[in-house]
Amino acid sequence: MADYKAPQRDIQFTLYELLDYEKHLQSLPNYQEVGSDIVNAIIEEGAKFAENVIGPLNRVGDTEGCKWDDGVVTTPTGFKEAYQQFVEAGWPSLAHDPAVGGQGLPESLGMVLSEMTGSANWSWGMYPGLSHGAMNTIAEHGTDQQKETYLTKLVSGEWTGTMCLTEPHCGTDLGMLRTKAEPNADGSYSISGTKIFISAGEHDMADNIVHIVLARLPDAPQGTKGISLFIVPKFNVEDDGTIIDRNGVKCGSIEHKMGIHGNATCVMNFDDAKGYLIGPENKGLMAMFTFMNTARLGTAMQGLAHAEVGFQKSLEYARDRLQMRALSGAKNPEGPADPIISHPDVRRMLLTQKAFSEGGRMLIQFAAQQVDIMHGGVSEEEAKAADDLLSFLTPIAKAFLTEVGFESANEGLQCFGGHGFISEWGAEQNVRDCRISMLYEGTTGIQALDLLGRKVLGSGGELLKGFTKIVHTFCKENADNPAVATYVETLNGLNKEWGELTMKIGTEAMNNPEEVGAASVDYLMYSGYVVLGYMWARAASVAQAKLDEGTTETAFYEAKLKTARFYFERILPRTVSLTQTMLSGADNLLDLDAEHFAF
């Protein structure tokens, strides 16, 4: 069984056919030069790297894990060499500013690459992946000197970066963080404190690690308004990046965890470590929020990655494994039994994975195009519109795609029967690795509050309207398209209902703000199903047009039509239950005293 095969045809479909990539890039001054030759070369070469170099290391990473010895972390066999190749090929700089050594390609293309590396080996992909947070922070808020010293090395991939937010007593609630930053005479700061859950906080893959650390200045205001950002390198360096000596930051231990064993999740102890303020004092959290959307989209990708991998593995198994006869008669009469893909319930599990994997790809690329637009050199107004749409889509993509990604990974395992529980098939690793995606970068519950409270109700419904208008336009344009007629009807209904549900919850929330938290996760999942319904309806519309044009790839486009049908008939009806539960009120959650949950 192959470790991973990049779904190149489906990536092409999503970019070019569904989302009109050529026109999209040509409309953006900064990306006009990016032709399909570059895009295709990147897809092909990225696929080779993912399939041949890091895919085969995925199981190695799981079984070996990372090793910690007195602050030194050794990554699994082959990880370091693969990273070397990655850097030499220039991959880290893909979607970064040419001014600091980047290739200036659009974020959407960076997302194509991270889909492939992440699917092949999520643990490995996190080492370069985590650097983007540090790079974006320095790019947006750093001084020219900071950019020259740190950013160029991060963009080239010579160094990697981390984000040091969480502390033992605070994760979601960063206002409580305690790490201290005391000013030194030379303008630098002394950073002291303990950070936990620092992915790729320490490793042996790069010469230096640049930590972006959240800490408090002396006399900083309490809570989230007293947090500042600091660059704290593992090794102190000269302005030109020459390494001087070791800084006072050390990895205290690495966590034993359910999955992503190949990635080191570190406890980082800062003990008078030398740090440099980045951005204005006490505005650190706000600065971080400016690129939170991109980071969260990167985690949404994890849902897609594990759905895709689970699907690939279980599809191959379902075609090979012979067990029982189809209820309507033998499908493989020469064999001792039928392949299990003959059985409707196995198909239900496969199609669920397929619908979420391909649907997730559409959603993530649709969102990534908004990032392209924001950075594409367009008018402020256009950039604002893209930012608004991205703000709305991000919590949905992050929480919904990781939830259904985990469901998909589990269905993938289930297709294997008892063999799914056995490590050698890889399906169980896929489930374990996937599980963290619903936790980090803000749990599902936090994303749901962000969507319903901050984004939708916080904008007086405007951000929701921004998206429902898009759906409405699609429905209008396809009103006379028989291929999607029933989908248009369903979507029109959901579009209307979505607004009504929002109004109802908003009204209830005026009396009791707890109603927001009580409805939020159901509301988010509802939103996710509708958004993906829109994507699948678009895909069906495109596929039908191709068939009408007389394509030679009949089977490919018909599969799109059939998967869209599956989605609308077997998945989308979940909204009906969610509508009921989200409107059931906060009382049924709040009326039980905390002391009376168990006796």
Add this chain to the structure above:
Amino acid sequence: MADYKAPQRDIQFTLYELLDYEKHLQSLPNYQEVGSDIVNAIIEEGAKFAENVIGPLNRVGDTEGCKWDDGVVTTPTGFKEAYQQFVEAGWPSLAHDPAVGGQGLPESLGMVLSEMTGSANWSWGMYPGLSHGAMNTIAEHGTDQQKETYLTKLVSGEWTGTMCLTEPHCGTDLGMLRTKAEPNADGSYSISGTKIFISAGEHDMADNIVHIVLARLPDAPQGTKGISLFIVPKFNVEDDGTIIDRNGVKCGSIEHKMGIHGNATCVMNFDDAKGYLIGPENKGLMAMFTFMNTARLGTAMQGLAHAEVGFQKSLEYARDRLQMRALSGAKNPEGPADPIISHPDVRRMLLTQKAFSEGGRMLIQFAAQQVDIMHGGVSEEEAKAADDLLSFLTPIAKAFLTEVGFESANEGLQCFGGHGFISEWGAEQNVRDCRISMLYEGTTGIQALDLLGRKVLGSGGELLKGFTKIVHTFCKENADNPAVATYVETLNGLNKEWGELTMKIGTEAMNNPEEVGAASVDYLMYSGYVVLGYMWARAASVAQAKLDEGTTETAFYEAKLKTARFYFERILPRTVSLTQTMLSGADNLLDLDAEHFAF
């Protein structure tokens, strides 16, 4: 954090208050002597053993796992000694026939014990647990000599037993099995073949292991009608059980798997091993089906066990962990933040676990009482009615409770945020250990076919009617009970709809038998939600009666009422979506060619 605390108060509620245990036992000739003093002593002592002896070994089992060396399997530290204590206390014989050394107590009480041992340490509990299958087989189909030689030692716990069904190329489809049994001159058989996934197939906890092996006689008919059952002991023994020498059966390896690391999942190689026919030739599979219900109820228990454990862990964490302020204002103004149990979405996750754990307990004990009745010395007619009800409930309990048990275990993990992914808290082990429950003893898909195809449609709807009548009676009796008025209305509607859905699918299936497989899992889940709805409505009715009587345990009974409300308002509406998807037809699953699932 305690490893496990037996929910004694809730067990008492389920047995005595919900299910009228005293009356139940008094109505059964074989169990009339079993008084509440015995029952209570067993609950208390069983709880002590689970909490103090095996609970602390649960994490040890996960981290150490089992070790294999040239056919010898070593169980994790402490497992062997705990088993010794278990045997010395007489626990294995609890629910077995006094004629072979059993204590003659009812199966329902055995299930109480296995809930506690299984929750405390599922991997450990499987060693004695698997013996029951072997015991039941010999008890029902063995000769007197076989009973004397093997059964007495199994009942005492000196030896353990296994069921050897699965082979590498067949699990669900046992008709394909290849293990051979050649007759010897002395009336024994030579057994040769490879069995996989044999839980507790080899270990160091008991002096001998009695394998019940499915194999084919020479010239046996093909398929399931050519399977016979054999006793194959690890050590050959004299008639009185004295050990002679090692038999030709050896553990070839143990599996590396997602969870239940403390239990050895063995490849067993039979190489001219000496075996003894049990029951009639070629009727082995049928013989096994006679106690399949009990075995599957034992796996249903695993869903409950992990729901309960996840709930206990996450409840404790949710009360302790301070993070963010409640949206309606501080609940813990003296502290730096509110305990996360203040937040409605955390409560939603806790109540989901609570509703499934307590609801699962009710369902399993309700089903176990049917086993009691079957073995209780009642008339053939009464026994048949109990058997029918059990046959109907078993696939629901097995598949539904393991599915929602896994959901609960995951919600438990989710309550911990990022800490849920870290091994030390135990929430992730709970998820990993739980995952197998949806696979072994027949996957969810197989249970669903058993329910809809074999049980419901196969009985012309009679088995369904047997249960809906019970619901109907409850609804009639409670028609004027204001405490459950809305639940009665909902249940009446669902009861009616259940029959209609069955009719519709049955009608479709006459044209296309694949419709059964296409609807089956949704149908099963729908059935599970309704059955649990009935249980929760009964619980509410009982709780209200206690409150009306003026109980001193007001908080306990009010918590029941509130959890019932949560179940009806937040969980049961899932049936609405299932209704739509189960009726969506087989076409949307079958119209995609197997070759066209991916390109």
